[in-house]
Amino acid sequence: MSQDAEQFFANLWQDYIGKTPSAEKVHQVLGGGAEIINDHVAFRTFNIAPVRLEKLAELFENMGYFANGDYHFEAKKLRAKHYEHANKDLPKIFISELLVEEFSEDTQQVIADMVASIDPSVVEQPEFLYSGTHWQVTHAQYEKLLEESEYAAWMSAFGFCANHFTVSINRLPGYTDIEAVNAKLKEEGFTLNSAGGEIKGNPEVYLEQSSTMADRIPVSFADKVAEIPSCFYEFAKRYEMADGELYTGFVAASADKIFESTNAKG
Ligand code: OOG
Ligand code: NI
Numbered sequence: 001m002s003q004d005a006e007q008f009f010a011n012l013w014q015d016y017i018g019k020t021p022s023a024e025k026v027h028q029v030l031g032g033g034a035e036i037i038n039d040h041v042a043f044r045t046f047n048i049a050p051v052r053l054e055k056l057a058e059l060f061e062n063m064g065y066f067a068n069g070d071y072h073f074e075a076k077k078l079r080a081k082h083y084e085h086a087n088k089d090l091p092k093i094f095i096s097e098l099l100v101e102e103f104s105e106d107t108q109q110v111i112a113d114m115v116a117s118i119d120p121s122v123v124e125q126p127e128f129l130y131s132g133t134h135w136q137v138t139h140a141q142y143e144k145l146l147e148e149s150e151y152a153a154w155m156s157a158f159g160f161c162a163n164h165f166t167v168s169i170n171r172l173p174g175y176t177d178i179e180a181v182n183a184k185l186k187e188e189g190f191t192l193n194s195a196g197g198e199i200k201g202n203p204e205v206y207l208e209q210s211s212t213m214a215d216r217i218p219v220s221f222a223d224k225v226a227e228i229p230s231c232f233y234e235f236a237k238r239y240e241m242a243d244g245e246l247y248t249g250f251v252a253a254s255a256d257k258i259f260e261s262t263n264a265k266g
Contacts (some may be wrong), residue, residue, distance in 0.1 A: 005063045005090060008126050012041065015130035016162040020231040022190065022215050023165065029188045030167060030181065039168035039236040040082070040092035043129060044155055046100050046111055050120040051160075053081060053097040059126050060093050069249045073256055076151060077102045082250055091166070094250060096259075098151055107148050110141055114156060133159035136222040154262050157219050157228060164211065164261070166234035170246065178208045178237045185212065185235075193232070193261040200254035206239040206247030209254050211261045232261040 017023045065083040080096035117135040137156045145153035191213045192198045201207045214229035238246045
């Protein structure tokens with residue numbers, strides 16, 4: 001792994017575990033402290049300059065990543081792309097962006113104001129990808145965004161960071177199937193995202209995925225501190241295609257449900 005990419009992912013991980021206390025426990029429970037290989041890391045953004053999906057992707061392209069899949073989520077008003085690296089020890093990258101123009105004028109204005117507070121020059125640096133928020137919204141604004149888009153509300157509270165890391169079950173010693181991973185996590189007290197069933201996908205689409213529900217952490221809004229869902233952990237098992245290669249893409253119908261891992265529980 002190149003020195004730069006290695007340092008980048010180490011920094012990204014430190015930022016992520018600060019928001020996701022259960023992530024280290026996931027590693028302990030599944031890996032017993034041994035190194036875990038991640039299948040992918042996911043990021044969220046808005047389709048507004050200077051933070052458009054393709055702009056953030058440039059930071060990964062500079063590390064040697066290339067685009068290899070496009071996805072659309074009509075109901076959630078999102079689009080996404082995934083990026084891969086020739087070095088199979090590096091996680092794939094899944095980046096989605098909110099289609100801001102499809103929301104109400106009020107929501108568009110709140111988002112435009114958030115994005116306007118970003119100094120465009122900082123978007124050129126890889127550290128931008130774990131720089132968090134560059135604005136402050138009130139708790140009432142957060143709740144208002146929640147009514148239209150859970151994704152927009154999450155972005156207003158957490159900004160730019162890894163939304164989740166994903167354990168590669170294919171490369172996890174001691175496990176071969178996702179059912180056993182899920183059973184172990186539940187035995188240890190984790191709550192799994194059950195939207196569309198605990199296991200999303202199947203061998204016919206060459207990908208099975210599950211995820212925890214996001215941790216809840218206190219967030220400082222402009223006016224008060226409130227506990228809200230932060231980030232989660234995902235688990236992925238990939239299957240070989242007819243050519244004997246493991247599928248490297250994503251499955252839109254499954255991803256649509258994974259997004260709901262940051263919804264408030266119950
Ligand atoms: C991304 C949800 C989709 C996957 O692996 O299909 C996803 C998100 O919640 O930001 O991660
Ligand atoms: Ni994912």
